[in-house]
Amino acid sequence: MTITVDGINKRFGKFQALNNVSLDIPEGKLTALLGPSGSGKTTLLRIIAGLESADSGRIAFSGQDVTKLHVRDRNIGFVFQHYALFRHMTVAQNIAFGLESLPRKQRPAKAEIQKRVRELLEMIQLPHLAQRFPAQLSGGQKQRVALARSIATRPKILLLDEPFGALDAKVRKDLRRWLRNLHDEFHFTSIFVTHDQEEALELSDQVVVMSQGNVEQVNEPTELYARPDSRFVFDFLGQVNVLSGEVKHGSLSQGNAWVTVPGIRHQGNAQLYLRPHEVRLATTPAAHANLPLRIEAVSLIGSEVRVELRPEGWTSESSDNIWEVGISHAEFNQQRPTRGDLRYAVPEVGHLFTGKDTQPTTVSWAEAESPPRVRLIK
Amino acid sequence: MHSSHSSRHRRVGDSPAIKWLLIGTALAVAIGLLIVPLLVIFFEALGAGWGTLADNLLDQYTLHAIGLTLFVAALTVPLNLVFGTALAWLVTRFRFPGRKLLITLIDIPFAVSPVVAGLLYLLLYGRNGWVGGWLVDYDVQLMFSWPGIVMVTVFVTCPFVARELIPLMQQQGSEEEEAGVVLGASGWRIFRTITLPNIKWALIYGVVLTNARAVGEFGAVSVVSGNIRGQTNTLPLHVELLYQDYNIVGAFASASLLAGIAVFTLAVKGFVEWRQTHTLNRLQTEETA
DSSP, rough: OOEEEEEEEEEEEEEEEEEEEEEEEEEEEEEEEEOTTSHHHHHHHHHHHHHHHOOOEEEEEETTTTTTSOOGGGGGEOOTTTTTOOTTSHHHHHHHHHHHHSOOOTTTOOOHHHHHHHHHHTTTOGGGTTTTOGGSSOOOHHHHHHEEEEEETOEEEEEESSSTTSSOOHHHHHHHHHHHHHHHOOOOOOEEEEHHHHHHHHHHHEEEEEETEEEEEEOHHHHHSOOOOOOOHHHSSSOOEEEEEEEETEEETTTTTTETTTTTTEEEEEEEEEEEGGGEEESSOOOEEEEEEEEEEEEOSSSSSEEEEEEEEEOGGGOOOEEEEEHHHHHHHOOOOOOOOOOOOOOSEEEEEETTTTOEEEEOOTTTTSSSOOOOOO | OOOHHHHHTTOOOOOOOHHHHHHHHHHHHHIIIHHHHHHHHHHHHHHTTHHHHHHHTTTTHHHHHHHHHHHHHHHHHHHHHHHHHHHHHHHHHHTTTHHHHHHHHHHHHSSSSSHHHHHHHHHHHHHTTTTHHHHHTTOOOOOSSSSHHHHHHHHHHHHHHHHHHHHHHHHHHHHHHHHHHTTTHHHHHHIIIIIIIHHHHHHHHHHHHHHHHHHHHHHHHHHHOOOOTTTTOOHHHHHHHHTTTTOOOHHHHHHHHHHHHHHHHHHHHHHHHHHHHHHHHHHHHHOOO
């Protein structure tokens, strides 16, 4: 089932929660609604479900208008952020609830319902907990029961509101993988809300980035990360290092920090956005850039060593603009950067936003100036 | 005074002198003002033996007063049960202008003296009142008969159920009901299988309090009842009437019945309260988990 969101507006008092939002959700895909809190993503999900009504606009499932259809009759699966399990019912009763709520004519026989509940319990690997109450389960178990409950009636659409928000990191990773498999097996059209960019990029086929009630960008995860359409998406997705200054005679400068911007005609205010992997650290300035930074912290955890640096002698307002650069463990072992050392950032590829432009221009220095990177240790 | 090493374990305000002073005061007040009077009631009622007590309770007018009191409570409790549940549902599940004001207004019967409430009803629904005058034309008499007594009792006791439900329903939120509706359940099924089990103990607690107050209400009822012996006399009014007739033993006999109901109510209330904090605690540990 495809989902069409057409010109949805929603206002809570003076607050514009959704501002003329239109979207196409493809059939059988897992779509993430990603944005900071207050961006309207949960409201949009609840409007699609029918738990909230829009002030204006239209929702259609496979082309059929459901805007006026009651949530009860939309036949969707919905997973709540805090699970919303029925606390006075056992796990088995929770899962059976949707089947038992079906109109008498469609309702399966008691034995049939029990069989289906057993199957679902097997699927979530919790058959031994059928007679437990929700209060006796861990967070991860609750979430799995909530998922089983929501798909018991075999809905074509599955909506999840911050499904892993309240879980710890380890459980979250397991459940993510599990949800992905579940989705691939049953081919729901799924939408999940998250504020966690990593979760969105890892889990989804398509990401919808939202901000202040607007859709900022819709794209596949890899495309979204490689080609952000706006400053907001750039800032929101992953760590980014910013040099904000003025372009004059082919170079962008702020205080004593500068970098050449080959091929840029613009003069005046501009911001250079650099991803941590697009920057290298050197002990001397490069020919095309002078970006002195002092090391604040070094984190060894992960597949890359993360170095946090503070601008040194740029302008005063940049002093709390912390840069982050990733280096390999091999590089780390060779150079041994420590807290307090002075380093120079050498950008290789960057994205320049000039004036009030929303689209960045990609700038590359790699072939032009810097000598080929030599890595002795492999 | 105490040696310095014991004062190390003390926190601010933990002085034993203050502790024992407070315990002593509380005990003295409880004994002097609560326990002794309660015992005196039973002592006086039984002073002339069980036979006399039975005789007094089986007196024609006393029996009628007991009957009327139970009748009023039997009408008041279901009315306020429905009213309180509906009101709690309204203010916790919907957002509308004036919602906060409504929550405050629920407390009016607690804030207003029952006598004032009785007078208001008398002025409004009495023979010479705005509504009462019009009703007389249809031969309907509310004041100085049982409908009036039920009306003021409903007024005086209407906050109990709502007051118990609102905090609980606010804490529980409406997610479970939303989950129910997404799963296709009808409104009635949601109420019966999700909402009602969740609020059961608070509801019972509210009913117990409503019942206790309905049985014992004196001030408002005394204004609108007209104290007609054998017709509009409830048990609390009957106690006063007997006392004014210098029938001390009779008054104490009826009073002991009221006190007995009160003690029983307290026992039920204690049990329900225990169950409810149990539920609330579980809710909280669930939330922090």
